[in-house]
Amino acid sequence: MEITPSILTADFCRLGETIDAAIDSGIGWLHMDVMDGNWVVNRTITFGPALIKSVRERVGPEVFIDCHLMITNAEETWEQYADAGVDMVIAHIEAVDDFTKLIRSLNTVGVQVGCVLNPDTPAEEIIPLLQDLDLVLVMSIVPGKGGQQFMPEVEGKVREFRTAIDAQIATGGRATKLMIDGGVKDHNAAMIAEWGIDIAVVGSGLINDSGSIKENLESITKSLEM
Numbered sequence: 130m131e132i133t134p135s136i137l138t139a140d141f142c143r144l145g146e147t148i149d150a151a152i153d154s155g156i157g158w159l160h161m162d163v164m165d166g167n168w169v170v171n172r173t174i175t176f177g178p179a180l181i182k183s184v185r186e187r188v189g190p191e192v193f194i195d196c197h198l199m200i201t202n203a204e205e206t207w208e209q210y211a212d213a214g215v216d217m218v219i220a221h222i223e224a225v226d227d228f229t230k231l232i233r234s235l236n237t238v239g240v241q242v243g244c245v246l247n248p249d250t251p252a253e254e255i256i257p258l259l260q261d262l263d264l265v266l267v268m269s270i271v272p273g274k275g276g277q278q279f280m281p282e283v284e285g286k287v288r289e290f291r292t293a294i295d296a297q298i299a300t301g302g303r304a305t306k307l308m309i310d311g312g313v314k315d316h317n318a319a320m321i322a323e324w325g326i327d328i329a330v331v332g333s334g335l336i337n338d339s340g341s342i343k344e345n346l347e348s349i350t351k352s353l354e355m
C-alpha cells in the first residue's frame with residue numbers, strides 16, 4: 130500500500146519545506162485538498178489552483194499530484210486544476226450532476242480521473258462508472274478537516290470496490306486504483322491494506338504526529354510489514 134500525504138494540516142507558511150521533507154522521505158504522490166468554503170459541512174476554505182501551480186513548479190514533473198475537489202462547481206472549474214498541473218482530478222459523486230461528462234472533459238486534456246464518495250454514500254453510486262475511472266476514493270471521515278477519527282464502518286464498501294475492481298481487471302479492464310482518505314494512522318494502516326486499499330491518504334498522521342514526516346512514514350511502513 131502506497132502512502133500519499135494530505136498537506137491540509139501543514140503550516141502553510143512552511144509548505145515548501147514540508148513538501149520537500151515528504152519527497153525526501155521517498156513519497157512520490159501528493160494529495161491536495163481543495164475546499165471552497167461552501168461544499169463541506171463546516172464551510173472551510175483551503176486553497177485553489179494558484180497554490181497547486183506553485184507546488185507543481187517546486188516539485189517538478191516527476192511527483193504525481195492529485196487534487197481532491199470538495200467544491201460545488203467542479204464541472205465548471207476543472208480546467209483551472211488541469212492548467213495548474215495536476216495529474217489527476219478527484220471529484221465527489223455527490224457534487225457533480227453529470228460525472229460521465231466530467232470524465233470525458235478530463236480525458237480530452239489527458240488528466241486522470243478519480244471519483245470520491247462520502248461515508249454514507251453507497252458503492253452502487255460509482256460502480257457503473259468504474260470502467261472509466263483511474264481511481265476510486267473512499268472517504269473514511271466526513272470531509273472538511275484533518276485529524277478526525279477513522280470510520281471503520283466503511284470496510285464493507287471498500288471490500289465491495291476491491292471485488293468489483295478485481296473482476297474488472299480479470300476481464301481485461303482497467304486497473305482502477307482504490308484509495309482511502311481520513312483518519313489513517315500507523316495503528317490502522319495494516320488493517321486497511323488487508324481490506325485491499327492501494328493508496329492511503331495520511332494527513333495529521335504524517336505531518337502533525339510527534340515525529341518528523343520521515344519517522345512517521347517509517348512507523349506506518351513498519352506497521353505494514355508486521
Ligand code: DX5
Binds near residue numbers: 162274276312
Ligand atoms: C479531509 C481531507 C483529508 C484529510 C486527511 O476532508 O480530504 O485528506 O485532511 O487528514 P487526516 O489524515 O488527518 O484525517
Ligand code: ZN
Binds near residue numbers: 135160162197310330
Ligand atoms: Zn482528501
